[in-house]
Amino acid sequence: MPGMPPPPQFRPGGPPQFAPPHFGQRPMGPPPPQMMRGPPPPGMPPRPGMPGAMPPPPGGQVPVFGPPRPGMPPPPNAHQQNQQHQDSGEMPGMTSNSGDSSLSIVPHFSDSQTPRIYPLRHHGLTPPLARVSISWARGSTLRVSLIQSDAISEQQTGGEVVEVKLTNMEGGEITEAQWRRIAYGSVTPFALLQSQKNLMDSSHYSKDWWEHVMEYSKEINSLLGNSMSSSNLVIEDPKAVLKKEEEPTSLKAAWELMEIFYADKQSETCIPERLLDWLADYDCLFSGTQPTVHAKLVDFQRELVTLQVVENDPKYWEAMSSALAVGWLDIVVKLLHLHGSYQFDQLGNRETENGLVEAVAVLISKMPRMRPDLPAEKLGECYQTKPEFMKAWEKWRAQITKLDCSAFWLQCDHHQTREGLKNMLQIMLGNTSILSNLTYNWIELFISHFLYIRPFTVGLENMCNLAQKCMHLKPISNHHKLMGLIIGILEENTEVVLAECSRSFGPWMITHALELLTAGSTQAEILLHEEQSKLGGISIEELHRLVYAQVLSSHALTWNIAPVYLTSCMKQGMGLLENLLYRQPVQNHQVLLKSIEICRLNELDIVSSNMMKISGVRNWKHGQKGSAVFWLQQAQDEVRLNRIAKQLFDFVGKSVSDESFKQWEGLIELLGTESKTAGGLKFLNIYRDFRRSLLQVHGGTTSDSARKAVESLISLMKNPSTPQRFWLPLLYDSLKLLNWQEPPLLNVSQTHLLLTKLQELSIARLRPDFTNADLPPEALNSVRLALATNLGRAILEE
Numbered sequence: 001m002p003g004m005p006p007p008p009q010f011r012p013g014g015p016p017q018f019a020p021p022h023f024g025q026r027p028m029g030p031p032p033p034q035m036m037r038g039p040p041p042p043g044m045p046p047r048p049g050m051p052g053a054m055p056p057p058p059g060g061q062v063p064v065f066g067p068p069r070p071g072m073p074p075p076p077n078a079h080q081q082n083q084q085h086q087d088s089g090e091m092p093g094m095t096s097n098s099g100d101s102s103l104s105i106v107p108h109f110s111d112s113q114t115p116r117i118y119p120l121r122h123h124g125l126t127p128p129l130a131r132v133s134i135s136w137a138r139g140s141t142l143r144v145s146l147i148q149s150d151a152i153s154e155q156q157t158g159g160e161v162v163e164v165k166l167t168n169m170e171g172g173e174i175t176e177a178q179w180r181r182i183a184y185g186s187v188t189p190f191a192l193l194q195s196q197k198n199l200m201d202s203s204h205y206s207k208d209w210w211e212h213v214m215e216y217s218k219e220i221n222s223l224l225g226n227s228m229s230s231s232n233l234v235i236e237d238p239k240a241v242l243k244k245e246e247e248p249t250s251l252k253a254a255w256e257l258m259e260i261f262y263a264d265k266q267s268e269t270c271i272p273e274r275l276l277d278w279l280a281d282y283d284c285l286f287s288g289t290q291p292t293v294h295a296k297l298v299d300f301q302r303e304l305v306t307l308q309v310v311e312n313d314p315k316y317w318e319a320m321s322s323a324l325a326v327g328w329l330d331i332v333v334k335l336l337h338l339h340g341s342y343q344f345d346q347l348g349n350r351e352t353e354n355g356l357v358e359a360v361a362v363l364i365s366k367m368p369r370m371r372p373d374l375p376a377e378k379l380g381e382c383y384q385t386k387p388e389f390m391k392a393w394e395k396w397r398a399q400i401t402k403l404d405c406s407a408f409w410l411q412c413d414h415h416q417t418r419e420g421l422k423n424m425l426q427i428m429l430g431n432t433s434i435l436s437n438l439t440y441n442w443i444e445l446f447i448s449h450f451l452y453i454r455p456f457t458v459g460l461e462n463m464c465n466l467a468q469k470c471m472h473l474k475p476i477s478n479h480h481k482l483m484g485l486i487i488g489i490l491e492e493n494t495e496v497v498l499a500e501c502s503r504s505f506g507p508w509m510i511t512h513a514l515e516l517l518t519a520g521s522t523q524a525e526i527l528l529h530e531e532q533s534k535l536g537g538i539s540i541e542e543l544h545r546l547v548y549a550q551v552l553s554s555h556a557l558t559w560n561i562a563p564v565y566l567t568s569c570m571k572q573g574m575g576l577l578e579n580l581l582y583r584q585p586v587q588n589h590q591v592l593l594k595s596i597e598i599c600r601l602n603e604l605d606i607v608s609s610n611m612m613k614i615s616g617v618r619n620w621k622h623g624q625k626g627s628a629v630f631w632l633q634q635a636q637d638e639v640r641l642n643r644i645a646k647q648l649f650d651f652v653g654k655s656v657s658d659e660s661f662k663q664w665e666g667l668i669e670l671l672g673t674e675s676k677t678a679g680g681l682k683f684l685n686i687y688r689d690f691r692r693s694l695l696q697v698h699g700g701t702t703s704d705s706a707r708k709a710v711e712s713l714i715s716l717m718k719n720p721s722t723p724q725r726f727w728l729p730l731l732y733d734s735l736k737l738l739n740w741q742e743p744p745l746l747n748v749s750q751t752h753l754l755l756t757k758l759q760e761l762s763i764a765r766l767r768p769d770f771t772n773a774d775l776p777p778e779a780l781n782s783v784r785l786a787l788a789t790n791l792g793r794a795i796l797e798e
Helices: 078-088 176-185 187-199 202-223 250-263 265-288 293-304 314-325 329-336 351-365 386-404 407-411 415-428 432-438 442-452 460-473 481-490 494-520 522-529 540-553 559-566 573-583 589-601 605-621 625-634 638-652 661-671 681-695 704-718 724-733 748-764 779-797
Strands: 129-136 141-148 159-165 368-370 381-383
Touching: 176 187, 176 202, 176 494, 187 202, 187 494, 187 559, 202 250, 202 494, 250 265, 250 481, 250 494, 265 293, 265 368, 265 442, 265 481, 293 314, 314 329, 314 415, 314 432, 329 351, 351 386, 351 407, 351 415, 368 386, 381 386, 386 415, 415 432, 415 442, 432 442, 442 460, 442 481, 460 481, 481 494, 494 522, 494 540, 522 540, 540 559, 540 573, 559 573, 559 589, 573 589, 573 605, 589 605, 605 625, 605 638, 625 638, 681 704, 681 724, 704 724, 704 748, 724 748, 724 779, 748 779
Parallel strands: 368 381
Antiparallel strands: 129 141, 141 159
């Protein structure tokens, strides 16, 4: 808790350290069926002490704390499970073992991962191999030594050493550290959006809500990395076409798709242009499973360095035409300017050829674009209204047709240039067969149709029909997870979109993308917010949040952000939040403080008090008495503090004047001087002051220490929490004060009080259960005589 000082520890040692589990793994809970103990296989005798089979739990079900099945009651609040301990006054026990099945928030079992196969790229080795040696190289790389058999001919190599880089990521994937950074960064935008949703008026919800969702989407998108747009692909180096950058992630690509189709209401009229930009950013992600325009440009980039006359190479025109087909105009113009006709040291007259190249480059750079604006590096002319765009489109197409029919082509002597440029004109005129030949998958063909054949396509239904046509022309050979998501979006199939997000991108994606989905689709909003009886009365949206909260709570580094998502679940969130807090190890001081802070933010005072009590009892059991009293005081646990006081009295012994006081003086220091000190521990607090003052009294001279000692003595004798067996030891320790020379320190009323207590003690000693203090036999008479003498002097003084 902020501002709360750490409790002092009176015993060396700290909490045990635990290795955090793998991020995103299934939290520890009931073992899967295949791991539960059962009868041994036939023919194998059971191990000594092992029963033939483990009896099933009551009811035959493994209990899982999650959304109930139809007919089951909702999960109880976690603090109700400890209520019997609180009512009875018993010491609360330790938190449940991590293997307790009740700790699972929702039934969630991750599929076992298929072992990854790493190919060995060796050359010239033929089986059989005599020996394989494996050792570590630098980083996450294995060095594999392959030794040939002796039977192999001497003309062949005797072996080879190859290196295999180990990674659990495919192209476009994210490391665990990046996942945690994304998880933490997305908490604030998510919480802010939920707060805005709760505050927004229902009348303004449908009209203005998309603006809040777009702000949320942009903040989340910024966490996923920088996009590699085509504007960044062109650099000043005349021999470089593609700029080498870090590969984008499939997660970011999927998020931007959801934003384009569901959240960005301002760009509904220019979705084709947004898709063109999206493909320019993420076409490289498809290169791992199938040919792409991006892969073709990468291959050509390698060869471009060695080419002297680029226009003579057919790959130059193929790469440029493919880039034009998918609308990467800046790359096309960049490549056109590499044409040899732009060189000054020409052997022949190439003015006509250069004029045709420049004319095509100008037409490409002036292509009409139906969009609000363009980045400075991108080419094209923007039009915001459909009539203006149609007029510019017709004019642009007329210019292309005019150039295509020009007589200047007959004067162009370079065959490759003439055919390549005319082919590019046919692309811009929308030649279907050429576009199909120059694109490599249905998404690229889909974009090319938007650009050159059907630029006025609007509406998901028309887009879906076009996509189906493109898939028929370019069948899917290798399915990519982004393709499945695109198909689900175009088909307006919410179930498919949910399934693809969950299966391909995990709980984080579906939990946060649901806000985009519900903002852009009324059908999706109804489906996701409707309470499902098969889910125990919760909605699909709440279920996915619970699953993501479970993933967060399963990791030691992310459990503390799970409450943000649990509190957004109206049905089961608070009960599961209490369960999560009770799971946290109270022996870890920082974790305990964080748990208490979470309780304060969510007004879970009972849970906070119980956690303090649990921590106090645990520390007491482990000998950390200072921490125990600290946490029990914070919890205002009068019952346990009184029991601790009784144990302290027993620990002190029969006399408070012996050396045992030093063993618990530090504990009294912890209690402080506040009058609100709980329970019988107030006696120890006052006795500390009495003890200190008494030790400072020297000689027979009246001093402040002597007066303070008398005040503490009277307070102790008046305090009902002072045990009766301590009265005589206290008075015996105070003989110095009672025998004080004139003037007396105790007045008549104070002396009468002590005489009354001494008389009560004399009567109590007659009881058989009374415990005599370990004092000299003459102690009682000495105290009685001192009090009588002091009484006489006090009377004379008054």
